[in-house]
Amino acid sequence: MTTGIESKDVLKVAKLAKLQLTEEEVKRLVDELSQIVGYVDQLSSVDTTNVAPLDHVLDVTDALRDDIVISSLPRESALSNAPKEDGETFLVPPVLG
Amino acid sequence: MSSVDYQLVVGLEVHVQLKTLTKLFCGCSTTFGAAPNTQTCPVCLGHPGTLPVLNREAIRLAIRTGLALNSTIPPTTKWDRKNYFYPDLPKGYQISQFDQPICQGGELKLPGDETSSPRTIRITRAHLEEDAGKSMHDESSGSADSRIDLNRTGTPLLEIVSEPDIRSAEEAKQYLTELKLLLTYLQVSDCNMQEGSLRVDANVNLHLQRGDELVATPIVEIKNLNSFRAVERALVYEAQRQREVFEDTGQRIGEAPKQTRGWDDNLQVTKVQREKEESSDYRYFPDPDLVPIMLPESWVTELKSDLGxxxxxxxxxxxxxxxxxxxxxxxxxxxxxxxxxxxxxxxxxxxxxxxxxxxxxxxxxxxxxxxxxxxxxxxxxxxxxxxxxxxxxxxxxxxxxxxxxxxxxxxxxxxxxxxxxxLGIASVGSDDLLDLCKQLIGEHPSAVSDFKAGKKQALGAMIGAARKLNPNANPGKVKDLLSQLISHED
Amino acid sequence: MTDSAVELTRGFKEGKWTAVETTQLFLDRINANESKVHAFLSVDADRALADARKVDEKREAGESLGRLAGIPVAVKDLICTQEWTTTCGSKMLETYRPPYDATVVEKLQAADAILIGKTNLDEFAMGSSTEHSAFGRTHNPWDLERVAGGSSGGAAACVAADMALLSLGTDTGGSIRQPAAFCGVVGLKPTYGRVSRRGLIAFASSLDQIGPLAWTAEDTALLLETIAGHDPADSTSAPREVPSYSDTLNQPLKGLRIGIIEDHFEEGLNHEISQAIQTLIQWLEDAGAIPEPVRLPHSRYGIATYYVVASSEASSNLARYDAAHYGYRTSNEDAAENLEAMYERSRSEALGNEVKRRIMLGTYALSSGYYDAYYLNALKVRRLIRDDFESAFQKVDLLLGPTTPSAAFRAGEKSTDPLSMYLEDIYTVLANLAGVPAVAFPCGQTGEGLPISAQLWGPAFEEGRLLQVVHQFQSHTEWHKKRPSFS
Incomplete structure (x- = not known):
């Protein structure tokens, strides 16, 4: 089955997924995704008329908690894994408003 | 343009921070104004392996709002992920509600005033979602970096979406005023715009009559509306701008992509916001970490009877x-x-x-x-x-x-x-009052004769004099007694 | 000493040995074997011995002791531990120290277990060979040239190589059972919702479960009853009592109806495995169980459904690795002043090829224009697969089939062909899609001396029934006593 995944599709998806791909990777992913998507396309042959999507296998509902404050992390540990911080906030390259 | 030949068409999206003690999916406090990153936990920091657990109170406040807006409260509601990258969104997705919002449909009645008659604005939906954090960029600090504070991340928001039923900037303001009032009465939100607990986006376009044809201009979303006044001004500005753009380009709805513009309060203009092509593909899908919430009729009925x-x-x-x-x-x-x-x-x-x-x-x-x-x-x-x-x-x-x-x-x-x-405002006794009036009549013969001649206002000077003689004397009583005495003089 | 965890803790409680002695013994074995196997990403001898000392003190003080008192336990490095880095086998989290412990880790601690090390895995649990770890592959103790399976390769190999008696893995599409099969140990994937996922770093949230690996059903039961139970901090956790699995191990098998999944004995299954399972079926029949053929008509769509659902969820779950709040950030200069470049470079530099491939597939399946055809449709087929199980369990009490189509393959054999690697999970993904429990256990060996594994499925929350069968099989056979001779 041809799925028609082209390098422009790969690049578009990579942009959404925030991945920077080398030319070689793009080429490889065109092949691999075509193969995988081609395999996955067999699902389109299943008759799913009147079948509701299953988004939870378990019949659990209403997992709710009461509105009670629990102590937050000390700031030091909130920031402890940050690649860059200034003791108060996380630092990232400029966010343009 | 001498007369307005277009109709402004506006739909508003109002984000309301709900007045819960804790965040939507974790137990961190929602108190405003804490030092940066002191109200966070592994869940709202988006740490790997953390899971959301829904705050019951947020559901209660959302239903309360929906009932007051005449919305339908469905028997169940569910959660979806809206995927996008932003440094104030630590999970890389926002937990929101896509196709089964907690409040469906509804309306808000505007009371009208001297210049406008009452109107009803339809509500499309209201859904719950988690707020993002804050990114701050200070050019003057000398640092190139933006600073991220995640205290606000995860605060419950109710997004109330109106139909495009609003027809003027003034009406937009009336809608917001009435909505804010309603939310205040419901005690579901502080509605404090300075603290960001009420935020507004507007979807705006124009309908123009061109011959027999009604033409619509492309829809523009205006963000960054930080006050009701800003909403009003931005709409007035945007109407003019769209009118001019239409004259230039003739572009109609569907012929240009939906644009997002930000209101610049200093310059009093809307400016196009850099919109990347892919950023609108949010890849919504049901959040597997959260289970459906049942909203039994008994609960909804109970909340309805409790609206006040x-x-x-x-x-x-x-x-x-x-x-x-x-x-x-x-x-x-x-x-x-x-x-x-x-x-x-x-x-x-x-x-x-x-x-x-x-x-x-x-x-x-x-x-x-x-x-x-x-x-x-x-x-x-x-x-x-x-x-x-x-x-x-x-x-x-x-x-x-x-x-x-x-x-x-x-x-x-x-x-x-x-x-x-x-203050010494003892009631003046009737004998004292009689003495006072007799004294006045004796001291103001010309006023007395003027009054007798029919000049009722002549008593004014005597009442003024009475106040000087005794500030506690009730001017009304002085007036009544004076006219009585003068009329009976003959 | 003993290679039964049940006996190990009993002996400890009876004063036959100390927790420090036990821990030291396992640390010595790690010293001897780890360089060949590479089952661990971190072992902290000092910390383990310190924890052991505390448990010893508790015993000396006459305090009541937990279910796992004095037993060293290995934990897959996908499970959060506050005191240990938790890397997920990824460069992205090479130095990451979670600010909290997973619920299962809290339960291990409450049971007085001793955490001995964090085990190797395919990066973010994406893989079936533990070749996709950023920190080197795990070797199969039965043949070091072969893979240990994955993604919980380290979790299975450390048991097989005698470096731990109890081990926690995670299973999204077979990640406990397939390595258990390759390494000749028992591995159980519990019912979805049976064990808290809090602190399990998500690959695919609707499929992931933490589960036990051990030599025996008895030890598996012990570990499962320690970690199972409702957790209010996990909304998908089932609010149900945990039965004592250990107490029902000896309930008779007589009259138990066992469905043999015919679909899984057709093309693609290795002949030796097929033979071994026929022998197992014969044993079951002799023990009084009633085998009968069963079909799962949609099981052949399992892999396709699984890859769409799992990759879609993964693409969202892994969006949090954006170099802003924790994890790896690129040192590339272009990225210092450009947010987009920071995101893209950091993710591209720190995530491995298999992870990128799945993120790409999942992003594609969820993206506008493809959602209905891929993701939504996969959820519909997922319901059909679950319905197959529900109908099957109307007729039979358990289902039986192979765990894997072949025994452990050679390293590098499948790493260049992603689809053939995905097909490794053909028999295991179904339990995750249907949310039902399944156990893999050794039931034979190939001519080359590699372990062969059978898989039993039960209805939701019937883990006890699975362990009952495995336990009685093990009481009458020796397969679980076979040990690799690598050392």
């Missing part, structure tokens, strides 16, 4: 039970439920409710405004004001001396009677 009196009903009550005008009822109801309760407590002790309305609008509201007080901090309780107005009603005081007592009450603890005593 809402603005529209209160306006009616003030009009029918207290005989207030539409205008007066609006002014009092717009002050919020505390003021309505205050008014009702005062007015129900008086013969004339209008007197309570006047005093509250002219004196109480001015004091609150000047002193930046809320009614809760206000020292003159409803009982005291009622007593004061009763004294005026009984003729023990005139309005002017009444205001002196009012001022005294603001400055001192005590009752109106104690205030009168302290």
């Amino acid at each position: 009196a809402l603005p529209a009903a209160l306006r009616e009550r003030l009009k029918t039970e207290f005989g207030l005008s539409q205008y007066d009822a609006d002014v009092i109801v717009n002050q919020g439920p505390d003021m309505v309760a205050y008014f009702e407590a005062v007015a129900s002790n008086l013969k004339d409710a209008k007197r309570a309305s006047n005093w509250i609008q002219q004196d109480v509201m001015r004091t609150l405004n000047d002193m930046e007080y809320s009614l809760a901090d206000f020292s003159i309780k409803a009982d005291d004001l009622a007593k004061l107005l009763q004294l005026i009603e009984a003729g023990e005081l005139d309005n002017s001396r009444g205001r002196d007592v009012y001022q005294w009450l603001l400055d001192h603890p005590g009752t109106p009677e104690e205030g009168m005593k302290a």
